[in-house]
Every structure is written in C-alpha cells, then in structure tokens.
Amino acid sequence: MPDRRIRVIVAKPGLDGHDRGAKIVARALRDAGMEVIYTGLRQTPEQIVNAALQEDVDAVGISILSGAHNTIIPRVCQLLREAGMPDVLVIVGGIVPDEDIPGLKESGVAAVFQPGASTQEIVDFIRSHVKQAV
Amino acid sequence: MAKTITPGAPSAGPKKEQGRKFTTLSGVPVEPLYTENDLQDFSYSRDLGDPGEYPFTRGIHRSMYNGKLWTMRQFSGFGSPEDTNQRLHYLLKRGQTGLSIAFDLPTLMGYDSDHPLADGEVGKCGVAVSSLDDMETMLAGLPLERVSTSMTINSPAAMIWAMYLVAAEKSGADWKHISGTIQNDILKEYIAQKEYIFPPEPSMRLVVDSIIFSAKETPRWNPISISGYHIREAGSTAVQELAFTLRDGIEYVDWVRRAGLDVDEFAPRLSFFFNSHNDLFEEVAKFRAARRVWATVMRERYGAKNPRSWLCRFHTQTAGCSLTAQQPYNNVVRTAIQALAGVLGGTQSLHTNSLDEAWALPTEHAATVALRTQQVIAHESGVAAVADPLGGSYFLEKLTLDTERACYEYFDKIDAMGGMVAAIEKGFPQKEIHEAAYAYQRAVELKEKIVVGVNEFVTEEDRPVDILVIDKGIAKRQRDKLAALKKKRDNARVRRSLDALGGRAESGGNLMPCILESVRAYATLGEMCDVLRKVFGTYEEPAFR
Numbered sequence: 001m002p003d004r005r006i007r008v009i010v011a012k013p014g015l016d017g018h019d020r021g022a023k024i025v026a027r028a029l030r031d032a033g034m035e036v037i038y039t040g041l042r043q044t045p046e047q048i049v050n051a052a053l054q055e056d057v058d059a060v061g062i063s064i065l066s067g068a069h070n071t072i073i074p075r076v077c078q079l080l081r082e083a084g085m086p087d088v089l090v091i092v093g094g095i096v097p098d099e100d101i102p103g104l105k106e107s108g109v110a111a112v113f114q115p116g117a118s119t120q121e122i123v124d125f126i127r128s129h130v131k132q133a134v
Numbered sequence: 135m136a137k138t139i140t141p142g143a144p145s146a147g148p149k150k151e152q153g154r155k156f157t158t159l160s161g162v163p164v165e166p167l168y169t170e171n172d173l174q175d176f177s178y179s180r181d182l183g184d185p186g187e188y189p190f191t192r193g194i195h196r197s198m199y200n201g202k203l204w205t206m207r208q209f210s211g212f213g214s215p216e217d218t219n220q221r222l223h224y225l226l227k228r229g230q231t232g233l234s235i236a237f238d239l240p241t242l243m244g245y246d247s248d249h250p251l252a253d254g255e256v257g258k259c260g261v262a263v264s265s266l267d268d269m270e271t272m273l274a275g276l277p278l279e280r281v282s283t284s285m286t287i288n289s290p291a292a293m294i295w296a297m298y299l300v301a302a303e304k305s306g307a308d309w310k311h312i313s314g315t316i317q318n319d320i321l322k323e324y325i326a327q328k329e330y331i332f333p334p335e336p337s338m339r340l341v342v343d344s345i346i347f348s349a350k351e352t353p354r355w356n357p358i359s360i361s362g363y364h365i366r367e368a369g370s371t372a373v374q375e376l377a378f379t380l381r382d383g384i385e386y387v388d389w390v391r392r393a394g395l396d397v398d399e400f401a402p403r404l405s406f407f408f409n410s411h412n413d414l415f416e417e418v419a420k421f422r423a424a425r426r427v428w429a430t431v432m433r434e435r436y437g438a439k440n441p442r443s444w445l446c447r448f449h450t451q452t453a454g455c456s457l458t459a460q461q462p463y464n465n466v467v468r469t470a471i472q473a474l475a476g477v478l479g480g481t482q483s484l485h486t487n488s489l490d491e492a493w494a495l496p497t498e499h500a501a502t503v504a505l506r507t508q509q510v511i512a513h514e515s516g517v518a519a520v521a522d523p524l525g526g527s528y529f530l531e532k533l534t535l536d537t538e539r540a541c542y543e544y545f546d547k548i549d550a551m552g553g554m555v556a557a558i559e560k561g562f563p564q565k566e567i568h569e570a571a572y573a574y575q576r577a578v579e580l581k582e583k584i585v586v587g588v589n590e591f592v593t594e595e596d597r598p599v600d601i602l603v604i605d606k607g608i609a610k611r612q613r614d615k616l617a618a619l620k621k622k623r624d625n626a627r628v629r630r631s632l633d634a635l636g637g638r639a640e641s642g643g644n645l646m647p648c649i650l651e652s653v654r655a656y657a658t659l660g661e662m663c664d665v666l667r668k669v670f671g672t673y674e675e676p677a678f679r
Contacts, residue, residue, distance in 0.1 A: 015239035015255050017328025020369045020455075023568055023678055024575050038678050041328055042251075066239055067494075067604070071254025097493055097601055115459040115492050116588045118579050 006130050007057040011039045011048045013076070016066035021093055025061060028119035034126070045072060049079040052088060058130040059089040061122075069096055070103065077108030087131045093117065159413035159583070160371035161573065162536070168528035176531060181426070185480075185521040189429040191422045191534065193480040194445045198521035199512075204476075205483035206508045207284060207449065211236035211261035212495050214608050215272035218261040222276060224498065230505060232483060233276070233314075234284040236260030237294070242329045244290040244663030247612035256609035259495070260286075264612065265658045267619050269297040270304065278307040283314035284359070284449070284483075289331040291318035292344045292646060293662050296653040299352070315356035315405060315449075318344060321382040322361045324558045324675070326368040326567060331663060334555045336670035340645060341386065342393050347646040349400045356405040358386060359449065365563075366409035367455045369571020372420045373537055375409060377544030378554075378563050380427055384545070385554040387436060397436045401443035410472040410479070411453040417472070418524055419533035421479025424448065426534070427541055450476035451485040459492040461587035470507050477511055478524050484508055494601040561676045568678075616658065623656040631655045632665050639669040 010026040012019055019041060026038045037055050039048060052060050060080070062073060073092060080088055092104060093113040101112050111125055156164045165172075183189055186196030195201060208230055211218045222233055237260040240252035246264040247256045256262050263269055276283075278301075287294040295316045302312050320337040323330045330337065341358065348357035362379035370378070383404060390400055408424065410417050428446035432438040452472035457465045466489050473486045486504040488496030496504070512518050524530050551557045558564070577583040584590045635648040652662050 015243050015245075015251060015329075016259070017323075017330075018368075019328060019678075020367070020568075020571050024369075024572055026678070027568075027572055028575075040675065040677065044251075066255055067258035068239075068254030095493065116585075118589075119575065120579060 006034045006059065006126060007037070007055060008034050008059045008061055008126065009037045009039060009048065009052050009055060009057050010061045010063065011043055011051070011076075012041050012063055013043050013045060013048060013072045014064045014066040014068045015042060016064070017041055018065045019063070021065075022061075022063035025063065025093060025119060025122060029061075029123060029126070032123040032127075034123075045075040045079055048076055049083050049085075052080065052085060053083050057088060059091065059126050061126075062090065062092045062094075064092070064094045064096075067095070069094065070100055073104055073109060074107035081108070089126065089129050089131070091122070091125065093122070158372070158416040158533075159411055160373065160416060160570075161577075162371075162373075162416070162533075168532055170528065172528055172532045173535075176535070181531070181535070182525060188433070188441070188444060190425040190445060192522035192525050194425065194447060194482075195521075198480060199477070199518035200521070203512050203518060204481055205232040205282070206230055206505060206512075207232035207234045207483045207485055208501060208505055209234040209236050209284075209286065209451070209485050210496075210501065211238075212259075212602065213257040213261065213604050214611060215261060215263060215268045217257075217605075217608075219272050219274055219276075221498075222272075225501075225505075226276075226281065228502060228505060229509070232282045232284065234286070234485060235272070236286050238262045239329075240264075241294070241659065242287065242289065244293075244331050244659060244667075246616060246658050246660035247609060248616050249660055252609070256612055257604050262608065262612050263294065263297070264616055264660065265619055266297050266300055266653050266656055267615070268612075269294075269301045273298075273301050273305070278302045278305055279311045283312075284317075285314070286317050288317050288320055288323050288327070288329060289337065290659055290663055291316045292340050292649050293653065293659050295344060295357075296646065296649045297659075300650065300653050309352050311354065312352065313354040315359050316344070317361060317407070318358045319361045319382065319407075321385060321554055321558065322364050322379070324673070325365055325378060325382075325563045326370075327364040328675070330673045330675075332666065332670040333673045334558065336639075336666070337673075338389050338555070342389050343644045343646050345386070345390050345400055345403075346393060346395060347644060348403060349395065356403055359405050359407045360386065361407040363407050363409045363451055365567065366411065366453065368567050369455075369574060370567040371570050372411070372413070372416050373540040374544070374563075374566055374570060376420050376424055376427075376537065377541040377548075379406065379408070380424065380431065380541065381545055381548050381554050383428065384431060384435070388553065391436075397432070397438045398440040398443050401432060401436075401438055402440060402445070406446055406448035408448050408450050408481075409453050410450050410476040410481075412456050412468060412471060414471060414475045414478075415524075415527075415530055415533055416537075417475035418479045419530055419537045421448070421450075421476070421481065422522075422525075422530075422534045423537040423541060425480070427538055447482050449483040449485070450479070450481040452476070452487045454487055454491060457487060457489075457492040458585060458588050461593070462489045462492065464587050465489040465492070466503060466507065469504060470511070473507055473511055474515070474517065477517055478522075480522060490601060494603075497600045497602045499600065559676070564675075619656060619658075627655040628652070628657045628661070632657055632661060635662060636665045636669055639666055 185193035488500035
C-alpha cells in the first residue's frame with residue numbers, strides 16, 4: 001500500500017472563469033484526504049504540465065466549461081507524455097457532450113465527469129485508478 | 135466512462151420524516167405556517183406602499199404589466215457576426231421585443247480571434263467581435279433607433295460599446311435616440327464570473343468614464359447593469375446575490391460621485407440584473423427586497439432627490455445553474471417556474487433559458503420554446519393583470535423582511551472592510567460564495583436537497599439529439615477577415631489613435647473619446663486592450679486555499 005497521500009492538480013485551462021465546480025472538487029478531494037494543488041484560472045497546457053511535474057502529482061483533474069476541451073485537453077495529455085509522465089491519471093469535468101468523450105479518451109483521458117456528477121464518484125475514481133509507485 | 139445516470143427502476147422518492155425541517159433553496163429555515171403573528175411590526179405604508187410609490191416594494195410602476203408587459207429579451211449570439219445577425223433577425227420576427235447579445239470568451243477577455251489564447255474558443259460561447267467591421271456586420275439591417283440592445287460585455291465594455299455607438303452613427307441612428315444596456319459590471323467579475331483583465335482601480339476608472347460619457351451623450355442608454363446573476367450562478371445564496379449586487383451598486387455610486395457627478399445626474403440610468411432560481415417565494419421576496427433596499431439607500435444614504443434615482447430597475451434571467459443535463463425536458467418546467475417568479479417579482483425584462491443549455495448554446499427550436507414560455511405566462515396565466523399579486527401573503531412579507539435584514543447585515547460587514555473593492559481584495563465575497571456552493575453540493579449528495587432526475591427519480595434516458603454545434607471553420611474565417619482588415623485600413627491613423635489612447639490612460643482624463651477614435655480608425659479590440667494592459671497591468675486573483 002502506498003503510504004503517501006494521493007496528490008492531485010485541479011486545473012482550469014481555457015478562457016472561462018467558471019470555477020465553482022473546480023473549487024468544489026478541489027475541496028472535496030482535500031476532505032477525502034488528498035493533497036490538492038489548484039492552479040487558478042486560464043492556465044495554458046504548458047503551465048498545467050509544468051505544475052504537474054513540479055508537484056509530482058498522481059492525477060490531473062481538468063475543469064473546462066467553455067467548449068474548448070477538444071483543442072486543449074489532448075494537448076495536455078500529449079505534453080504529459082512528452083514530459084515523461086505517461087502514468088499520471090487525467091480526468092476531466094465540465095460541459096462535455098457525449099459525442100466528444102471517445103476522442104478525449106483516445107487522447108489519454110481516463111474519465112469525463114459530466115454535469116450532475118457527484119464529488120464522491122470523483123473521489124472513488126481517483127482512489128481506484130491512481131497508479132502509485134510502491 | 136463515468137456516467138452520472140444509474141440505470142434502474144424509478145424510485146419512490148425521498149422519505150418524508152415526521153417533523154422534517156424544511157429550508158428554502160438557500161438554506162433558510164421555513165416554518166410550516168405563517169400568520170399575522172409573523173408580521174407584528176409590519177406597516178403597509180412604511181414597508182410596502184402602493185406600486186409606483188416609495189419604497190417601491192410592490193413594483194416601480196403604478197400599473198405594472200397592465201400598462202406594458204416586461205421586455206422579452208432572449209440572450210443570443212454565437213459563431214460569426216453573420217450567424218448572429220441572422221439569429222437576431224429571426225428572433226425579432228418571432229415576436230421578441232428586445233435584443234441581447236452574448237460574446238465569445240476571447241472577446242470577453244479582450245483578445246482578437248487571431249490571438250493564440252483564442253484557440254478553440256472563437257464563436258463558442260457567443261459571437262466573436264474583434265473590430266468595428268464585425269460590429270457593423272452583426273447589426274446589419276437592424277432598426278437601431280427602434281430596438282433596444284443589451285450587450286453582455288464587462289472588462290472591454292467601453293470598447294465594445296464604442297463599436298456599437300460608431301456602427302449606430304454610421305447607420306444614421308442618433309445617439310440621443312438609441313437605447314440599450316452594456317453590462318459593464320466589473321466588480322461581479324472579481325467576485326464571481328472571473329472574466330477580468332485589469333486590476334480593480336483602472337477597471338473602475340473605465341466603468342466610471344463610460345457612466346459619465348453616457349450621462350452626457352446617450353440619455354436612453356443604461357451604461358451599467360449591476361449583476362447578481364453570475365454571483366448566484368457561482369453558488370451564492372439568494373441573500374448573498376442581493377447583498378453583493380446592491381453593495382456593488384453602492385460602490386459604483388461612490389466612485390462616480392467622487393469623479394464629480396451629482397447622484398441625480400446618473401443614478402436614474404443605473405440598472406440591475408438578477409437571477410431567478412427554483413424557490414419561487416424566496417425569489418419573489420428577493421426581488422421585492424431589492425427595490426425596497428435600493429430606494430432606501432438612494433434616498434437615505436445618498437440624499438437622491440429625483441424619484442427616478444430611487445428605482446431599482448432590473449432584468450432577470452432564469453437560473454442556468456439549475457438546469458440539468460439529465461432529463462432535459464424537466465428544464466422547461468424549471469424555467470417556467472423561475473420565469474413566473476421573475477414576473478411575480480416585477481421584473482422589467484426577462485430571459486428564459488432553453489432546455490438544452492446544460493449541454494450547449496440553444497438550438498433555434500429550444501430558444502423558441504423558451505420564448506413561448508414567457509408568452510404563455512404573459513397572455514394565458516393571468517398573473518400580468520394585477521400588480522404584485524402575492525403582496526400581503528404572510529409568508530412572502532416575512533421572507534421579504536428577513537431578506538432585507540440579512541442584506542443590511544452584509545452591507546455593514548463590507549462597509550467595515552472599507553467597501554467592496556477592499557472586500558474583494560480580501561477575498562471576502564468569493565469565500566462566502568464558495569462556502570454556500572460547497573454546502574449546497576453536500577446537501578445534494580446527502581439527498582437533503584432533491585434534484586429531480588439527478589439524485590432522485592433517476593432513469594436512463596435519451597438526451598436531446600440536437601445540440602448546436604459551432605462551425606469549426608469560424609475561427610479561420612475570423613482570422614482571415616482580421617488579416618484583410620489590417621491590410622485595408624489606414625494603419626497610420628490606427629497607430630496615432632492607439633498612441634493617444636495609451637497617453638490618455640497614463641495621464642488621466644476620460645478614456646471614451648480616445649476609444650471612440652480608435653474604433654473609428656478600425657483598431658481592433660485586442661489592439662486597444664493591449665495598449666491598456668501595458669499601462670494598467672493585469673489582475674491575478676488571491677490564491678484559493
């Protein structure tokens with residue numbers, strides 16, 4: 001069993017400032033015992049991946065509501081691989097229509113939490129999917 | 135795939151325990167019955183007055199909707215200026231009575247369509263407008279002296295408004311006759327929507343400059359729409375929405391007065407914008423309290439003499455955050471209840487959301503159903519015949535009094551911090567809203583609050599097949615248009631006008647004339663904002679812990 005706490009970045013790329021969900025998820029993950037780094041608004045994919053590297057995280061949670069997910073998220077996944085972090089779990093939350101999910105998963109996203117998802121589902125998913133070096 | 139819908143038989147619904155405590159949607163405890171005992175200290179003349187009389191609790195007009203219905207103002211805008219122009223003409227043909235324009239995120243953030251940060255965002259959440267050229271395309275053929283246009287633009291409001299003014303002028307419309315609204319409420323951006331560019335001080339200067347310019351040049355224009363809508367969407371309670379919005383209003387009044395205007399010179403043109411959520415009585419109480427508090431503030435705190443300065447005139451939009459992605463047809467019902475609350479609350483104009491908006495911008499069909507919802511309330515329900523028809527309800531009057539009291543408590547706290555800008559810099563309203571949003575989310579997950587189709591009465595069902603998809607070619611077409619514009623305009627004039635704008639930003643003085651000159655020269659939104667970014671700097675919010 002890993003003895004260190006799961007470390008997660010909650011990131012807000014894109015231009016939208018809607019951080020209600022991101023902040024609720026960040027707090028719920030903290031309440032569940034994880035270490036959470038919230039990036040703040042309007043982070044570029046490069047900034048997010050840099051932070052993931054600096055903070056040595058197990059998971060990256062990306063919140064996006066602007067409709068730019070198909071442009072931004074595959075870029076984050078690609079940069080994570082290029083930075084030597086292929087095992088970092090990438091999850092997405094926000095307004096993502098069903099038809100965009102297969103493409104996001106192909107690019108490396110493990111799960112997409114759509115409107116109405118509960119924070120408990122997100123906590124459970126991270127706990128059961130994070131690959132931690134033992 | 136993390137689906138939020140769990141298949142299975144519909145459940146029987148939440149258990150009603152004996153003696154269960156009920157609260158409003160915002161968590162305010164509600165008794166099972168209200169009587170005259172709850173209104174011991176209530177006075178008709180002091181607390182209500184007739185409609186059209188101070189303190190305007192019952193409405194700002196004597197006859198309310200009997201004289202004139204509210205304006206049905208559906209917010210729209212997507213894709214290119216050409217797409218939006220077509221949609222605006224379509225809505226006017228369908229019987230809509232006012233225009234309301236949504237801009238895309240690059241425009242809201244002061245970037246042109248060809249900026250790297252605009253990648254993936256052009257035309258997605260609204261229309262892309264980077265120059266006077268785009269504005270003229272968007273407004274082509276619209277009768278600008280006859281329709282009123284509302285534009286949801288904040289940080290770069292002065293530039294977008296200048297584009298509208300110049301486009302109107304070029305089409306032959308007189309500034310004295312055009313009417314409309316720019317949202318232009320920067321404080322709620324720091325508090326809730328977070329589409330800010332510059333720090334608070336220079337941002338407030340832009341707002342003050344446009345209010346002063348408007349007071350002199352565009353007598354029928356509302357230069358600001360002080361907004362609670364986004365505060366509520368970010369998860370606030372009804373009381374927080376009301377208190378932070380009206381306290382923002384007080385902050386603007388203070389700043390414009392400090393710039394040398396008498397309160398009665400500009401206060402009649404201040405307008406407000408509220409959210410209407412699911413809890414019908416809580417919302418109606420909020421709207422009534424808003425009028426009473428604002429009238430009192432204007433008359434008592436500022437000594438405003440003009441009765442028009444006392445009026446809290448507001449637009450209402452139904453609550454986007456109440457809409458569910460699951461069982462989207464339920465959203466038609468939610469929206470109808472919320473719209474009814476807005477009408478019972480005496481709103482001056484109303485936007486009803488469409489059933490598909492938890493997923494995307496609305497399709498034409500969904501937008502039509504939303505407009506028809508208002509028309510059914512207006513023409514079939516009978517509620518428009520009588521002013522403040524719920525007035526005098528023990529429950530409603532008690533709620534209105536309690537809402538008002540809680541609002542003043544927030545005023546005292548924020549005044550003690552040194553005003554709203556200081557409170558924002560401390561992170562106070564942001565934190566209050568986050569706490570409320572988190573508490574609500576917990577209540578939903580514990581099933582203390584039921585959301586039909588999400589945490590109860592769940593079924594596996596089809597989602598609407600039609601989602602508006604924004605044409606992927608728009609970004610490229612907008613970029614090409616910008617490149618062509620930059621070739622054909624008088625670039626020496628553009629440079630001169632931008633230098634003058636930068637100089638004025640550094641030296642002080644009203645920025646509007648310089649912005650108008652830059653717009654006339656076809657300087658782009660991004661070019662103007664870049665000049666100001668250089669002088670004013672940009673804003674980063676305090677870290678979230």
